[in-house]
Amino acid sequence: MAVSDKPVTIIASDRAPSTDEFIKGLWRENPVFVQVLGMCPVLAVTNSGANALAMGLATTFVLVLSNALVSALRSFIPKQVRIATFILIIATFVTVVDYLIQAVSLDMHRALGAFISLIVVNCLILGRAEAFASKNTLGRSILDGLGMGVGFTFALLCLGGVREILGSGSLFGFALFPAGFQPWIVMILPSGGFFTLALWLLLFNRLKARKAARGVTGEAAA
Amino acid sequence: MNDDSLWTIFLNASLVNNFVLAYFLGICPFLGVSGKLATATRMGGAVCFVMLVSSLCAFAINALLVAIDAPYLRLISYIVVIASTVQLVEMFIKKMSPALFRALGIFLPLITTNCAILGLALFQTNKGYDLLQCIVYALGAGSGFTLALILMAGIREKLELATVPDVVQGTALTLMIAGILSLAFMGFAGLGA
Amino acid sequence: MMSPAAQQSGASRPPAWPMYRALVGVGLVCGLLIVTVFVLTGPVIVRNEAAALQAAVFQVLPGAVSSRSFTLAGDDSLRPAVDGDDPQATVHAGYDAMGELLGIAIPAQGMGYQDVIRILYGYSPQREAVVGMQVLASKETPGLGDKIEKDPAFLANFRALDVALAADGQSLAQPVSVVKSGAKTSPWQIDGITGATISSKAIGNMLWHSTAYWVPRLYPLQRELARGGGEHGG
Numbered sequence: 001m002a003v004s005d006k007p008v009t010i011i012a013s014d015r016a017p018s019t020d021e022f023i024k025g026l027w028r029e030n031p032v033f034v035q036v037l038g039m040c041p042v043l044a045v046t047n048s049g050a051n052a053l054a055m056g057l058a059t060t061f062v063l064v065l066s067n068a069l070v071s072a073l074r075s076f077i078p079k080q081v082r083i084a085t086f087i088l089i090i091a092t093f094v095t096v097v098d099y100l101i102q103a104v105s106l107d108m109h110r111a112l113g114a115f116i117s118l119i120v121v122n123c124l125i126l127g128r129a130e131a132f133a134s135k136n137t138l139g140r141s142i143l144d145g146l147g148m149g150v151g152f153t154f155a156l157l158c159l160g161g162v163r164e165i166l167g168s169g170s171l172f173g174f175a176l177f178p179a180g181f182q183p184w185i186v187m188i189l190p191s192g193g194f195f196t197l198a199l200w201l202l203l204f205n206r207l208k209a210r211k212a213a214r215g216v217t218g219e220a221a222a
Numbered sequence: 223m224n225d226d227s228l229w230t231i232f233l234n235a236s237l238v239n240n241f242v243l244a245y246f247l248g249i250c251p252f253l254g255v256s257g258k259l260a261t262a263t264r265m266g267g268a269v270c271f272v273m274l275v276s277s278l279c280a281f282a283i284n285a286l287l288v289a290i291d292a293p294y295l296r297l298i299s300y301i302v303v304i305a306s307t308v309q310l311v312e313m314f315i316k317k318m319s320p321a322l323f324r325a326l327g328i329f330l331p332l333i334t335t336n337c338a339i340l341g342l343a344l345f346q347t348n349k350g351y352d353l354l355q356c357i358v359y360a361l362g363a364g365s366g367f368t369l370a371l372i373l374m375a376g377i378r379e380k381l382e383l384a385t386v387p388d389v390v391q392g393t394a395l396t397l398m399i400a401g402i403l404s405l406a407f408m409g410f411a412g413l414g415a
Numbered sequence: 416m417m418s419p420a421a422q423q424s425g426a427s428r429p430p431a432w433p434m435y436r437a438l439v440g441v442g443l444v445c446g447l448l449i450v451t452v453f454v455l456t457g458p459v460i461v462r463n464e465a466a467a468l469q470a471a472v473f474q475v476l477p478g479a480v481s482s483r484s485f486t487l488a489g490d491d492s493l494r495p496a497v498d499g500d501d502p503q504a505t506v507h508a509g510y511d512a513m514g515e516l517l518g519i520a521i522p523a524q525g526m527g528y529q530d531v532i533r534i535l536y537g538y539s540p541q542r543e544a545v546v547g548m549q550v551l552a553s554k555e556t557p558g559l560g561d562k563i564e565k566d567p568a569f570l571a572n573f574r575a576l577d578v579a580l581a582a583d584g585q586s587l588a589q590p591v592s593v594v595k596s597g598a599k600t601s602p603w604q605i606d607g608i609t610g611a612t613i614s615s616k617a618i619g620n621m622l623w624h625s626t627a628y629w630v631p632r633l634y635p636l637q638r639e640l641a642r643g644g645g646e647h648g649g
Contacts, residue, residue: 036393039249040337073441078433085441087305091298092445096452098297103456106463110552114344117297121337123250189408189556190244194401201394209389230526239530294453298445349531411528411556 021140025147031124032155033204038124042156043193045115049172052160053153054108058101058116060149062093063125067145069093070133077134086129087120094120124152159196163187228358231351233413235362241338242370243404248338252371253396262375266368270361272333273342275311276304277360280343281353300343308333338367373403472507472520475537475547479509479517485640491632493639506629508640509537516641518546519633523625527617530554532563534621536573538630540637543580544602545622548573553614560614568596569608569615577602578626585631593619 031037038059045055066089070077077085098116102109109116119125128148133141164170167187169177186192226234241247248269255265283299316323333339342363346356377399386395472482484496486505496505507520518539524531532555537547550564563569581588589603593616599606605622607615633640 036253039253040246043246043249073437076440077437081434081438084302084305085437087301088298088438088441088445091301092448095294095297095449099294099452099456099460103459103463106460106467114341114348117344118247118337118341120297120301121340185556185559186405189404190246191401191404191408193246194397194404198394198397198401201397202389205389205392205394226526226531234530294449295446298449 019143021143022147022150025144025149025151026154027151029148030151030155031148032152033200035124036201037127038122038152039197040118041115041122042159043190043197045112046156046160046163046193046196047167047188048111048164049157049160050108051111052156054101055112055115056149056153056156058097058112059119059122059125059152060146061097062090062119063128063149063152064142064145065093066090066125066129067133067141068138070129071136071138071141074134082134083126083130086126086134090125090129091120124148155200158200159193162196162200163192167192226349226351226355228355231355231358232362233410235359236366236369237407237410238413240366240370240407240410241341241363242367243400243407245341247341248336248367251333251336252367252374252400253393256371256374256396257378259372259375259379262371263368266364266371269333269336269338269367270364272308272311272339273360273364273367274357275307276339277342277346277356279303279307280346281356284347296347297344301340304339304343338363370403374399377403468507471535471549471551472509472537474549475520475535476509476518476539477537477547478511480512481514482507482509482520484508487632493636506633516540516637519629519640521625521629521633522551523621525617525621525624527553528555528560528611528613532614532617532621534618536622536625538578538626538633540634540640542575543578543634545573545576545578545626548618548622550618555611555614560611562608562611563614563618566608568606572599572605575602576605576622578630580630580634584635587627587630591619591623591626 025031029035032039032042041055041059046052066086069089070086073085094117097119098109101112101116128145132144136144161171164172165176166184167189169175169181169183184192187196235241239245242249242252251265251269256262280300280303283303284296287293287296287299312323342360346359349359351359374396378396381395381399390398469482473479476482484505484507485493486496486500488494493506503522503524505522509517509520511517518537518541520535520537522533522535524533526532530553532553533551535549535551536545538544539546548570553561553564555561555563576591577589578591579588580586587603589601591603591605593605593607594600596607596609598604605615605619607619
């Protein structure tokens with residue numbers, strides 16, 4: 001299900017400082033731009049900054065709590081049924097966040113629609129539970145979830161911001177341009193999502209290529 | 223609950239609101255398995271089949287959950303039941319028809335956690351379709367997915383022969399093409415009206 | 416995704432007890448969590464939904480300050496709506512500060528350009544006209560089709576859209592129809608939106624079908640509704 005450009009390296013050794021669990025998700029192992037995980041919500045709900053932020057926060061919430069519970073129960077769960085258990089746990093927290101959003105704002109729930117429920121199949125969350133939380137202590141798993149969640153939110157905002165600015169001429173609902181601005185409607189249409197993400201990936205590929213050219217020669221830039 | 227005609231439902235699910243190009247569901251297999259035309263066709267077939275099975279399952283679960291008045295268990299039971307049904311189907315096919323298993327088998331586990339399958343189950347519930355409408359909806363969504371996958375694979379096979387700058391290679395290029403395909407599919411809007 | 420059954424083919428079977436313990440234990444914890452959250456948030460959600468619906472009713476019936484919901488009983492009489500009634504078959508009578516019936520808010524839906532559009536419109540039996548319309552849900556193209564929600568000139572069509580009954584009381588005297596933008600000549604016509612022809616036609620069709628169904632049924636009931644429909648269904 002997950003298609004990533006390169007195998008995700010997990011620094012799970014005890015030597016790694018704890019803050020690194022948080023920081024790596026923001027940039028170096030950014031779930032969207034580097035690992036290319038969880039594409040469905042990235043494309044589907046980023047037609048405005050506010051939607052992107054809400055989706056990012058909901059995903060972070062699920063990610064942190066499922067990481068925490070998986071990590072806390074990791075010695076209790078036999079290897080054979082771990083994936084089934086992880087999915088149970090994730091589905092629970094997604095249901096919880098679904099009801100919480102409904103209670104806080106019906107409009108937001110309507111805007112995100114079924115994509116809140118679809119957090120369940122976000123490869124990122126199952127991926128973190130399997131690759132990190134099931135092997136690490138509670139504290140580190142929470143930090144990892146938080147870092148990945150914030151990195152995911154950051155990526156969603158990158159897309160949502162660009163699409164809203166160009167597509168509606170506003171950011172978080174505030175108009176940015178004078179009245180004469182003709183918005184690029186294509187940006188808030190589905191195809192705009194594909195284009196914007198492609199451009200962000202191009203930027204990241206370019207950065208990676210430059211870094212590789214400057215740094216150790218022979219290190220493939222994915 | 224919903225009086226959409228079957229033809230409208232099919233057109234909507236396959237073209238107007240194509241699962242991949244308009245709803246962004248199933249992007250992962252779409253990006254991953256669209257390299258070769260032959261693989262894409264088989265993947266599409268497998269997805270169609272799984273969609274049909276899980277749509278029926280979701281319909282039954284929903285009826286049960288409505289009967290016992292427990293809507294809050296919907297998501298968790300959908301994902302668990304769909305996942306295990308696909309597993310059962312996989313074992314069944316392996317036993318009954320090894321040839322079919324070789325054709326579809328490796329894709330079945332991949333499909334289980336595909337968002338398009340769960341999305342289909344959730345959408346049909348939200349829209350309140352009856353059994354026949356669900357079946358048509360699943361077939362429409364599956365054929366739409368297959369169509370998108372085949373189109374993409376055809377284009378990517380041709381692109382193999384073109385020279386492309388290194389930076390653009392990979393996911394970025396595929397996403398660009400997907401964007402253009404999505405624009406093209408916009409032309410179908412209004413068909414179901 | 417590996418269910419336990421799928422892995423039993425291995426030569427050495429793992430002990431079953433820890434697996435059951437883990438699955439049942441996690442299942443119980445999860446179930447408990449979901450039910451707790453559902454019980455805690457349920458009343459808030461119901462209240463939010465009711466508030467949103469009421470706001471929409473007041474929007475399409477200008478001047479309304481209270482509302483009551485009714486649904487059609489089998490013999491075309493009205494009974495107060497209860498939980499579980501089909502929302503599409505439920506209408507909301509709106510009353511002003513004096514308790515006078517202002518009109519009835521009616522939901523309608525139909526296929527738009529992209530997906531199903533759901534609207535709520537206000538019908539005034541006294542004026543025999545549609546007096547307000549609000550789009551509840553639509554996925555129309557942003558910047559084009561979504562003008563049906565915001566375009567002031569388009570929404571102005573629904574401040575006094577004639578839906579008078581024909582002499583027989585069974586159908587509308589004139590069909591609600593959508594004409595090209597600026598070509599409206601009669602009170603039962605809707606000025607369409609240039610660039611959003613299909614979306615505006617969809618609204619017109621919805622209104623035409625819905626009014627053709629509801630107006631002949633609701634018009635004779637307006638006196639009962641004015642008294643709050645108390646005689647029917649208790």
